[in-house]
Amino acid sequence: MNVSMRQLRAFLAVAGHRHFRRAADALHLTQPAVSRLIADLEAELDVRLFDRSTREVVPTEAGRYLEQALSRVLDELDGVLAHARALADPLRGRVRIAAVPTLSAALVPLGIARCAKDHPSLEILLRDQTQAQVLDAVRGGEVDFGLSVEPATAEEFDTETILRDPFRFVCREDHPLASRSAVAWKALAHEDLVLLDHASGSRRLIDTAFASRGIPVNVTLEVGHPHTAFRMVEAGLGVTVTPALSLDAMRPGLVALRLNPEVHREVTLVRRRARSLSPPAQTAWDTFRDAALTLA
Structure with missing residues (x-):
């Protein structure tokens, strides 16, 4: 008809x-x-x-x-x-993102708050996941984009580095190294280390920092989140190396010091290769980039 x-x-x-x-x-x-x-x-x-x-x-x-x-x-x-x-409206719609825990606790709240202020008709749905889960969610199209540490297999994705986040040494105030202005990586050779486990994108970079300098390490505990590492350090179970963005969760009685030489992790926006973002997702992507500039 x-x-x-x-x-x-x-x-x-x-x-x-x-x-x-x-x-x-x-x-x-x-x-x-x-x-x-x-x-x-x-x-x-x-x-x-x-x-x-x-x-x-x-x-x-x-x-x-x-x-x-x-x-x-x-x-x-x-x-x-x-x-x-x-x-097709870049200022209205639902955007699904996934982020690793250290970013969910630091950069992501700032980005979501900025979206809520500048683009109130955008709805942001967050998944707080490990590095591998974030990349799998992006790869499978379950989220519009992810916030992660620089992926080891970057060729699978389109990425944009929005922040360089330095690693810091954290110990108790009564630790022998606590009075220094900065700590050399080699000074950690005989320390009991409490590190993020291998599900974290940061762990690969921390291991590389030690291995590239030929520094033997003694990892006594592996944890899933910096907050847990801080509690272990507070209990006298060792020291930790952690991203600077995680220091907001640090408790009283602990000291954070620069590591010499400074080593960074690259905070990266990740999306599927050769797949364009929807207009609302592109608006959120740009907003998170701007939020990272504020932290920088």
Whole structure:
């Protein structure tokens, strides 16, 4: 059938107003134009839709059925089209992101707060996950983009480094190294180390920093989050090397010192290679980049 949206909307207008002229006024058309649309629709369907008199227009049985069915279908269609239009609005929509724990606790709140202030119609959904889970979620299209430590397999993704986050040495105030202004990596050779486990993107970089300098390490505890490492250090179970962004969770009685030479991890926005972001996701991506500049 060759039925147009103009014909269907003209039919609903006439059925609703029970009058051709009032329907024409509502549609901003002339009465002959509306009459022609109805006549063409009836011819296409091969059924009479209205009983006409000089005083009123009344839908036939077929017309009443079509009016009820079309009202529901066109409402759903309008909803679908409105949703499609919203997806193209860079300032409105839902954005799904995944972030590693040290960023979820530091950079992500700042980015979400800035989105809420500058773009209140953006809804940010966060997954707080390990490095491997963040990359898997991006790879599988479960999230629009991720915030991670520089991925070891960067060729799989399109990435943008937004911040260089230095590592810091953390110990108790009564530790022999606590009074120094900075600590050399080689000074940690005989320390009991409490480090993030290998699910963390930072652990690979910490291990590389020790190995590249030929420094033997004694890892006594591996934990999943810097907050846990700080509690272990507080209990006298060792010292830790942690990203500077995690220091907000550091407890009283602990000291954070620069490491010499300074080693950084690159905080990276990650998305699927050769896949464009939706306009709302691009707005969120840009907002998180700007938030990182504030931290820097």
